[in-house]
Amino acid sequence: MHGNGRQHHVVVVGGGFAGLWATRALAGDDVRITLVDRRNHHLFQPLLYQVATAGLSAPDIAAPLRHILRGQDNVEVRLGEVTGIDTAARRLTLADGDRLDYDTLLLASGATHAYFGHDDWADDAPGLKTLDDALRIRRRVLLAFERAEAADNPAERDAWLSFAVVGGGPTGVELAGTLAEIARKTLRREFRHIDPSAARVRLVEAGPRVLSTFPDSLSEKARRQLQKLGVEVLTDSPVSAIDAHGFTLSRKDPASPETPGTARSSDGGSAPDVQLPATDATTTTRLPGSDAPSNAAATPVTIPARTVLWAAGVAASPLGALLDAERDRAGRVVVNPDLGVPGHPDVFVAGDLASIRQDGKPVPGVAPAAKQMGTHVAAAIRARLGGQSAPVFRYRDFGNLATIGRMAAVVHFGRLKLSGLIAWWFWLVVHILFLIGFRNRLVVMLNWAWAYWSYQRHARIIFGKPDAPDDPPLM
Amino acid sequence: MHGNGRQHHVVVVGGGFAGLWATRALAGDDVRITLVDRRNHHLFQPLLYQVATAGLSAPDIAAPLRHILRGQDNVEVRLGEVTGIDTAARRLTLADGDRLDYDTLLLASGATHAYFGHDDWADDAPGLKTLDDALRIRRRVLLAFERAEAADNPAERDAWLSFAVVGGGPTGVELAGTLAEIARKTLRREFRHIDPSAARVRLVEAGPRVLSTFPDSLSEKARRQLQKLGVEVLTDSPVSAIDAHGFTLSRKDPASPETPGTARSSDGGSAPDVQLPATDATTTTRLPGSDAPSNAAATPVTIPARTVLWAAGVAASPLGALLDAERDRAGRVVVNPDLGVPGHPDVFVAGDLASIRQDGKPVPGVAPAAKQMGTHVAAAIRARLGGQSAPVFRYRDFGNLATIGRMAAVVHFGRLKLSGLIAWWFWLVVHILFLIGFRNRLVVMLNWAWAYWSYQRHARIIFGKPDAPDDPPLM
Numbered sequence: 001m002h003g004n005g006r007q008h009h010v011v012v013v014g015g016g017f018a019g020l021w022a023t024r025a026l027a028g029d030d031v032r033i034t035l036v037d038r039r040n041h042h043l044f045q046p047l048l049y050q051v052a053t054a055g056l057s058a059p060d061i062a063a064p065l066r067h068i069l070r071g072q073d074n075v076e077v078r079l080g081e082v083t084g085i086d087t088a089a090r091r092l093t094l095a096d097g098d099r100l101d102y103d104t105l106l107l108a109s110g111a112t113h114a115y116f117g118h119d120d121w122a123d124d125a126p127g128l129k130t131l132d133d134a135l136r137i138r139r140r141v142l143l144a145f146e147r148a149e150a151a152d153n154p155a156e157r158d159a160w161l162s163f164a165v166v167g168g169g170p171t172g173v174e175l176a177g178t179l180a181e182i183a184r185k186t187l188r189r190e191f192r193h194i195d196p197s198a199a200r201v202r203l204v205e206a207g208p209r210v211l212s213t214f215p216d217s218l219s220e221k222a223r224r225q226l227q228k229l230g231v232e233v234l235t236d237s238p239v240s241a242i243d244a245h246g247f248t249l250s251r252k253d254p255a256s257p258e259t260p261g262t263a264r265s266s267d268g269g270s271a272p273d274v275q276l277p278a279t280d281a282t283t284t285t286r287l288p289g290s291d292a293p294s295n296a297a298a299t300p301v302t303i304p305a306r307t308v309l310w311a312a313g314v315a316a317s318p319l320g321a322l323l324d325a326e327r328d329r330a331g332r333v334v335v336n337p338d339l340g341v342p343g344h345p346d347v348f349v350a351g352d353l354a355s356i357r358q359d360g361k362p363v364p365g366v367a368p369a370a371k372q373m374g375t376h377v378a379a380a381i382r383a384r385l386g387g388q389s390a391p392v393f394r395y396r397d398f399g400n401l402a403t404i405g406r407m408a409a410v411v412h413f414g415r416l417k418l419s420g421l422i423a424w425w426f427w428l429v430v431h432i433l434f435l436i437g438f439r440n441r442l443v444v445m446l447n448w449a450w451a452y453w454s455y456q457r458h459a460r461i462i463f464g465k466p467d468a469p470d471d472p473p474l475m
Numbered sequence: 476m477h478g479n480g481r482q483h484h485v486v487v488v489g490g491g492f493a494g495l496w497a498t499r500a501l502a503g504d505d506v507r508i509t510l511v512d513r514r515n516h517h518l519f520q521p522l523l524y525q526v527a528t529a530g531l532s533a534p535d536i537a538a539p540l541r542h543i544l545r546g547q548d549n550v551e552v553r554l555g556e557v558t559g560i561d562t563a564a565r566r567l568t569l570a571d572g573d574r575l576d577y578d579t580l581l582l583a584s585g586a587t588h589a590y591f592g593h594d595d596w597a598d599d600a601p602g603l604k605t606l607d608d609a610l611r612i613r614r615r616v617l618l619a620f621e622r623a624e625a626a627d628n629p630a631e632r633d634a635w636l637s638f639a640v641v642g643g644g645p646t647g648v649e650l651a652g653t654l655a656e657i658a659r660k661t662l663r664r665e666f667r668h669i670d671p672s673a674a675r676v677r678l679v680e681a682g683p684r685v686l687s688t689f690p691d692s693l694s695e696k697a698r699r700q701l702q703k704l705g706v707e708v709l710t711d712s713p714v715s716a717i718d719a720h721g722f723t724l725s726r727k728d729p730a731s732p733e734t735p736g737t738a739r740s741s742d743g744g745s746a747p748d749v750q751l752p753a754t755d756a757t758t759t760t761r762l763p764g765s766d767a768p769s770n771a772a773a774t775p776v777t778i779p780a781r782t783v784l785w786a787a788g789v790a791a792s793p794l795g796a797l798l799d800a801e802r803d804r805a806g807r808v809v810v811n812p813d814l815g816v817p818g819h820p821d822v823f824v825a826g827d828l829a830s831i832r833q834d835g836k837p838v839p840g841v842a843p844a845a846k847q848m849g850t851h852v853a854a855a856i857r858a859r860l861g862g863q864s865a866p867v868f869r870y871r872d873f874g875n876l877a878t879i880g881r882m883a884a885v886v887h888f889g890r891l892k893l894s895g896l897i898a899w900w901f902w903l904v905v906h907i908l909f910l911i912g913f914r915n916r917l918v919v920m921l922n923w924a925w926a927y928w929s930y931q932r933h934a935r936i937i938f939g940k941p942d943a944p945d946d947p948p949l950m
Binding site: 057058062079190456 | 514515516529532533534535537538539541542545546551552553554555571573606607610617618621624625662663664665666667668915917918921922931933934935936937938939
């Protein structure tokens with residue numbers, strides 16, 4: 001009903017930063033656009049950990065795609081899940097059976113968390129990529145304190161008060177820092193049988209340092225800030241097993257003279273991929289057999305913990321596999337310098353699903369890169385429609401920042417290295433600024449101000465029946 | 476670990492208005508209190524419809540019971556579901572197997588929605604009592620517009636754009652009015668294949684008028700305000716069937732000279748109970764055979780509607796049945812004038828679970844009555860512990876108010892009858908005032924101001940996979 005058959009039809013799959021930025025950048029062009037997403041909302045992922053830790057409500061960091069794009073007349077939003085791509089016929093199939101013909105396709109379906117062959121860990125160590133994930137983690141964390149309060153014996157109580165976050169990238173650091181704050185501050189005085197501040201929060205990292213995409217000095221500052229917040233930071237500690245009762249480390253002897261690098265290389269085989277795209281790419285799990293080089297003394301240790309969260313790895317969306325195209329080991333589609341897909345002149349890939357190197361380094365899977373790619377694809381489509389060749393994508397790296405917890409963060413912008421309170425303010429301002437366009441900005445600021453003044457986290461609501469045997473997916 | 480064995484132990488079941496108010500009123504007394512609830516939060520139910528219609532986030536109208544009571548040292552909060560009551564041994568059993576001994580028990584587990592022998596309608600006509608219910612309804616309403624947008628033929632599209640709310644009490648009126656606003660205002664310009672304002676919203680009431688606990692004149696004003704908002708109000712329209720595709724009315728001929736009353740009497744047998752406790756008690760479903768008196772011409776009509784919401788009836792919490800005590804037909808426990816349970820000197824019942832008459836009329840199942848009962852039970856316990864007899868409960872009726880939708884409400888306070896904009900402001904101020912004690916008040920005000928200025932509803936987030944066959948309970 002929209003547009004006409006002759007107008008060039010761009011189908012964008014995924015309403016994340018890449019897909020949404022591409023769509024908006026095409027607002028003034030003589031194309032019609034269909035944006036397909038299996039969720040009805042755009043999600044501001046950098047604040048997702050706040051939803052998981054009950055500091056923000058889910059709607060505070062999300063907005064309906066339809067609403068964002070309501071004024072852009074050349075866009076149609078379609079709620080649906082892509083299940084097939086026929087590049088010869090230029091046609092997508094959706095889960096509901098409908099088909100969508102395209103002239104140009106932008107695949108921007110992002111990344112998901114990955115367990116590197118250990119999918120059986122998913123139940124016991126939930127990851128954080130969607131709002132549903134965040135609510136599941138929130139529920140699990142809050143219930144753990146309830147279970148501890150009702151526990152019949154000290155061992156059970158301690159296991160419920162033992163938390164672990166696997167993966168020392170930005171998400172893992174944020175989660176661990178906030179968990180420690182919840183235990184030490186937020187829940188103070190609320191329990192009668194347990195002391196929540198006795199909870200142990202461990203951040204478990206396979207490599208030698210947390211936040212390995214930052215300079216060494218900032219990693220070290222992050223570690224100290226985490227410890228000050230009450231987090232036990234375990235580096236050089238690859239996880240070899242996780243179940244409902246705890247996890248096992250094949251911990252390398254910290255005194256070992258030869259500490260391997262930050263898992264930037266792997267010995268292949270079924271070992272986990274180590275060139276991961278996203279912000280949490282810095283941590284990998286090493287499988288038994290691959291994580292214990294002969295020169296390191298590995299001592300398996302099993303640590304009881306009823307709550308283990310997974311922030312150790314991401315893999316590309318499975319939609320990349322539907323293209324007949326080269327993919328890297330994380331499943332990302334290897335793209336041309338213009339973000340087109342080799343052999344598929346009508347297909348672009350952007351965001352976390354795209355594998356591209358620049359100046360010898362992979363473009364990182366971070367929000368600014370995704371936005372830049374999205375905007376670039378819009379320009380590339382415009383150029384091609386005008387009979388020109390598409391321009392080459394250049395990633396502009398504005399820097400790197402990660403929050404650690406209450407009043408603590410690290411910032412690395414060019415030569416600028418900040419940590420502590422000033423970095424935290426910097427982080428806060430940037431994140432609120434990037435929420436521009438959402439009404440949510442005001443509410444997020446308010447919630448933050450309140451939370452930092454009162455130590456409270458207003459969204460401590462357990463959805464669903466607490467006595468359910470486990471927390472099934474929200475579906 | 477808390478208190479000592481000699482201190483009188485009050486167990487309060489339910490952290491709603493009755494249970495929470497009783498608990499707080501005992502703050503200064505020499506008792507220890509255990510508050511048991513199967514949810515971790517107190518819910519401000521009067522605004523629950525706003526969560527269902529995406530105007531508020533779930534945490535905006537709820538607060539963790541632990542947090543509310545953190546400063547009250549004689550209280551312990553226990554997350555758990557009561558499954559057994561042994562009044563002889565004065566002992567409760569919880570779903571996790573634990574047992575709780577009490578000296579005095581206050582049962583205040585409230586009400587749930589009831590389908591009066593039609594439990595098979597529950598899937599196709601979800602009710603609204605908990606936050607999970609609200610999120611389920613929100614999801615269903617938002618998905619209906621998405622399904623309509625993707626529909627292949629006009630009949631399917633129209634069925635997805637057909638909404639019905641069964642029950643013309645306050646909740647039904649609120650839901651219907653807000654659904655109409657969503658269709659006509661909120662979603663404007665967001666779809667390309669459908670016109671959301673063409674959606675039909677029907678409010679279906681078995682009795683002759685909506686809001687039957689209000690004076691006739693205000694019922695009539697409410698009807699006109701609903702119609703102005705775009706709601707089709709069907710009175711004298713008992714529902715005889717509901718399925719996934721629509722519902723069937725045994726509609727009485729409106730011209731029939733003898734219209735029965737508002738179902739305040741029933742012909743017994745398996746007919747639905749008609750002396751329902753709660754605010755939505757005004758509507759009942761009449762079963763086929765009981766709803767078609769010989770003097771009324773009943774014409775069954777089936778109306779396609781993919782989204783039917785249930786606001787027609789409530790029944791008492793099943794915990795009332797665990798007491799060996801008289802219950803009324805809605806399952807409420809018939810209590811003494813002091814809210815004690817006949818034959819059980821150690822047990823009180825308060826809130827929606829209590830059946831008590833005053834001046835020949837039942838005390839209504841509304842929040843102010845529950846709070847007053849809770850406070851009264853605290854006084855009764857105090858009196859008994861002091862060796863005095865418990866005082867008699869007197870319900871002070873401060874009036875009745877219901878919101879209808881944008882800038883429309885009705886208020887009945889003694890001789891004061893208001894409707895329209897002034898009633899809406901009155902309603903708004905009262906509801907924000909009653910949120911006192913929550914940080915949420917500020918955020919709710921902000922959300923409201925924003926929503927009423929922009930017509931937007933910020934929480935339009937569909938949780939879970941939209942392509943799931945249906946929306947299972949969040950568990």
